[in-house]
Amino acid sequence: MDEAIRPPQIMVVDDDPDTVSILARHLQREGFVPVEASSGVECLKLVQEKEVDVILLDLMMPDMDGFHVCKALKNNPDTAEIPIIMITARDDLDARAEGMRLGVSDFLAKPVFRRQLANRVRAQLAAVAVGRHTAETLSRMESKLRK
Amino acid sequence: MSEKGSAFEPRGAEPGSGYSVERALIGEHPTIVKLRALIERVAAAGVTVLITGESGVGKEVVARAIHEISPRRNHAFVPVNCAAIPHELLESEMFGHERGAFTGASAPRHGLFSAADGGTIFLDEIGEMPLGLQVKLLRVLEDGLVRPVGSDHAAKVDARVIAASNNELAAAVEKHTFREDLFYRLGVVPIEIPPLRERRSDIPILAEHCLERIRTRNPGRALSITREAMVSLWSYDWPGNVRELENLIERLAILCDDSAIDTSILPPNLLAETRTPVPRIPTTIGPGGVNLNMLVRDLEGRLINEALKQTGGNKQAAAKLLGLKRTTFSAKFRRCGVIAATPGGGNDES
Numbered sequence: 001m002d003e004a005i006r007p008p009q010i011m012v013v014d015d016d017p018d019t020v021s022i023l024a025r026h027l028q029r030e031g032f033v034p035v036e037a038s039s040g041v042e043c044l045k046l047v048q049e050k051e052v053d054v055i056l057l058d059l060m061m062p063d064m065d066g067f068h069v070c071k072a073l074k075n076n077p078d079t080a081e082i083p084i085i086m087i088t089a090r091d092d093l094d095a096r097a098e099g100m101r102l103g104v105s106d107f108l109a110k111p112v113f114r115r116q117l118a119n120r121v122r123a124q125l126a127a128v129a130v131g132r133h134t135a136e137t138l139s140r141m142e143s144k145l146r147k
Numbered sequence: 148m149s150e151k152g153s154a155f156e157p158r159g160a161e162p163g164s165g166y167s168v169e170r171a172l173i174g175e176h177p178t179i180v181k182l183r184a185l186i187e188r189v190a191a192a193g194v195t196v197l198i199t200g201e202s203g204v205g206k207e208v209v210a211r212a213i214h215e216i217s218p219r220r221n222h223a224f225v226p227v228n229c230a231a232i233p234h235e236l237l238e239s240e241m242f243g244h245e246r247g248a249f250t251g252a253s254a255p256r257h258g259l260f261s262a263a264d265g266g267t268i269f270l271d272e273i274g275e276m277p278l279g280l281q282v283k284l285l286r287v288l289e290d291g292l293v294r295p296v297g298s299d300h301a302a303k304v305d306a307r308v309i310a311a312s313n314n315e316l317a318a319a320v321e322k323h324t325f326r327e328d329l330f331y332r333l334g335v336v337p338i339e340i341p342p343l344r345e346r347r348s349d350i351p352i353l354a355e356h357c358l359e360r361i362r363t364r365n366p367g368r369a370l371s372i373t374r375e376a377m378v379s380l381w382s383y384d385w386p387g388n389v390r391e392l393e394n395l396i397e398r399l400a401i402l403c404d405d406s407a408i409d410t411s412i413l414p415p416n417l418l419a420e421t422r423t424p425v426p427r428i429p430t431t432i433g434p435g436g437v438n439l440n441m442l443v444r445d446l447e448g449r450l451i452n453e454a455l456k457q458t459g460g461n462k463q464a465a466a467k468l469l470g471l472k473r474t475t476f477s478a479k480f481r482r483c484g485v486i487a488a489t490p491g492g493g494n495d496e497s
Contacts, residue, residue, distance in 0.1 A: 022481070081177050093374040096381075106347050107381070111452055127345035131178040137336060138185045141192060 008125050009051060011035040013043040013069065014058035014087070023056060023112060030118040040064030044072055047079050054124045056108070056117075059088045059095055070102045081131075083124035087112065166215040171208055173356050176346035182209070182338070189336050190217040195288065197273075197333045198311040200340030203388035206311040207271060209338060214267040219307060222266030225259050230272035238280050239296045242287075248297025260293045263306035273310040273333065274319050281326045288332050308333070343385040343392065350381050353389060357396040370400055372408045379410055383417045447479050 010032045012023045017038065024034035035050055037043040040061055047055070055073070059066035066086055073079045083105035088095040096107055105127075106120050168183050189196055190213045198206045207226060214224040232240050239248070243258030260268055270276070276284065287293055288308060292301035310333045319325035343350065354377070358370050372380070385391050395417075399408045410418065454465035466476035 093378060096378055097374060100348065100351055100381075103348065111448070113448075123345045123347075127176070127178050127341050130339050130341045130345070131181050133337070133339055134178065134181040134185050137338070138181065138188055141185075141188050141336065145192070 006051075007031060007033050008053040008121075009033045009035050010121055011037055011043065011046065011050075011052045011055045013037045013040065013055065013061075013066075015039060015061045016058075019058070019110075023117070026112070026114040026117050027121070029114065030121070032121065040066070040069035040072075043069055047073065047082070052082055053128065054121050055082055055084045056121075057084050057086050059086055059092075059099075067098060067102060070099070070104060074103050081128075083128065085120055085124065166220075168212045168216060171212045171215075172205065173353055174346060174349035175352060176341075176349045178341050178346055179349065182340065185336075185338060186212050187216060189213055189338070192336075193217065193219075193307060195307070195333055195335045196309045196338055197316075197330075197336070198309065198338045198340065199314055199316065200311075201313060201342045201386075201388055203390035204340040204342060205389050206340060207269060209340060210267070210269040210271075210309040210311060213309060214269075214307075217267070217307070219266050223263050224267050224269065225263040225306075226269040226271060227259050228271045230275040234277045234280075237276065238283065241280070242283070242293050243295035245295055245297035248295070252297070255295070258293065258295060260287065260304050260306050261302070264304050265306075267307045267309055270308065270310045272312060274312045274316050274325055276325075278324070278326065281329050285326065285329045285332060288329075343388045347381055350385075350392065351377055353392055354380060354396055357393050358400070361397065361400045369406045370403075370408070371406060373410070375410045376408050376413060379413055379417055451476070451480055 010027050012020050012027070012034055014020045014023070015038055020036050020038065024036055027034040035046060035052055037046050041064060043055070043057070046052070057066045057069055061069075066088075070084055070086070073082065073084065084103075085106045085108055086095075086099045086104045087108050087110060088099065089109060099107060105124055108117065108120060168186055172179065172183055172186070174180075186209060196210075196213060198209050200206055210226070211224055214220060227241065229237060239252070239256070239258065241258050241260055243256050243261055244252050246252060246255045270284075283294075287304070291303055291305065293304045294301040316325060316330065320327050320330050343353075354372060358372065362368055362370055380392070387394075395414070396408075399412055402412050403409070450469060451465065454468045455462070458464035458468060462476065462480070463473060466473045469476065471479070
């Protein structure tokens with residue numbers, strides 16, 4: 001489907017079903033298509049199957065925490081460039097520092113307000129679009145040079 | 148070097164010798180990495196470039212980087228801010244004038260295009276250029292001939308044109324205040340620079356780079372930023388982009404007596420971004436009216452959060468604290484879209 005007309009798909013990864021459903025509803029009301037995952041493992045599986053544009057990743061999850069999921073996503077070239085917004089406690093500075101080191105694109109703290117969530121997600125989508133334009137211009141120039 | 152460019156580039160960098168795009172355009176965000184690759188490709192190609200982006204993102208830095216790694220680097224880079232020069236003077240500034248071309252033109256003068264011969268002319272805020280001059284610029288781009296004001300003769304000038312504008316240029320074309328043909332002629336290669344709030348992961352890198360520059364200027368000073376302050380820097384939206392960040396760090400470095408920049412010296416507007424963006428509950432109704440439902444929901448949300456915070460996430464106790472039945476509490480809790488803090492986690496707003 002054409003990127004321009006496909007509504008952005010935003011994955012929500014959290015082990016708490018209440019949180020997932022609230023975030024999914026927020027996203028839906030803002031015109032996004034939520035993709036729900038209840039664990040890190042499910043996230044890594046779904047991200048291969050669906051075209052996910054941004055990932056909202058909870059840090060505190062049993063089995064596989066947000067850092068591990070983040071590392072796995074960043075280590076796979078297919079998923080490395082999907083922006084990750086990590087949901088942490090605002091005062092958890094260690095978590096934020098580690099997230100920054102791992103290449104997290106942004107942070108949000110609970111409670112997540114709809115307006116703010118939408119702004120942060122849109123900022124990531126805009127950055128991806130700019131990156132795509134830049135890559136397209138570059139490949140256009142390179143193919144012109146080859147001719 | 149112009150005021151605008153200086154804030155971004157490492158001071159003391161010698162253009163042409165050991166110039167590095169990586170040091171000029173700092174960041175590791177994917178968009179910036181791609182941008183650097185494009186700059187390197189564009190520089191060699193010698194085509195006209197149109198750079199767009201908000202104020203303070205570093206449009207002149209990109210233009211200068213293209214020039215510095217291009218075959219033209221040993222010639223001049225001439226920045227012209229089209230918005231800063233009065234319209235009636237802009238033409239003679241750009242193209243030069245003959246003696247007696249207008250009142251006060253007592254001697255002939257070369258224009259900035261001539262100064263950029265063999266090099267690059269950077270036309271910043273091109274959207275501010277008057278329509279009459281846009282026609283003349285288009286002609287220069289097409290045949291490379293520059294005709295000074297009041298002269299019958301046009302001279303060949305070999306200057307590469309790099310133009311820049313905020314994101315409003317396409318809208319200006321729609322409104323017919325900017326020529327469509329010139330827009331397409333300039334934008335042979337469009338380069339877009341994202342605002343800082345779209346690449347927040349570069350904020351710590353840019354801040355650290357800025358500190359490093361200050362340390363170099365003041366040897367022996369161990370300047371740093373506390374992690375709390377860094378979280379605030381990350382959360383702020385930076386309407387003035389990289390320039391605003393760098394200016395702030397410079398200012399804070401002067402303010403902080405000891406070696407670490409802490410939240411205590413951050414400006415209030417920056418901290419306000421970090422804290423919960425709570426709309427004030429109005430007690431009067433202005434001509435625009437209010438949205439009562441939204442305000443009520445907002446207040447409910449905040450108090451529910453506060454209650455959950457105090458009870459460590461216990462919904463039963465939180466309901467009691469608010470004087471609500473458990474079921475009513477749950478309904479409100481769901482409607483407000485409040486997410487309880489996970490045990491051990493904080494409950495503040497990012």
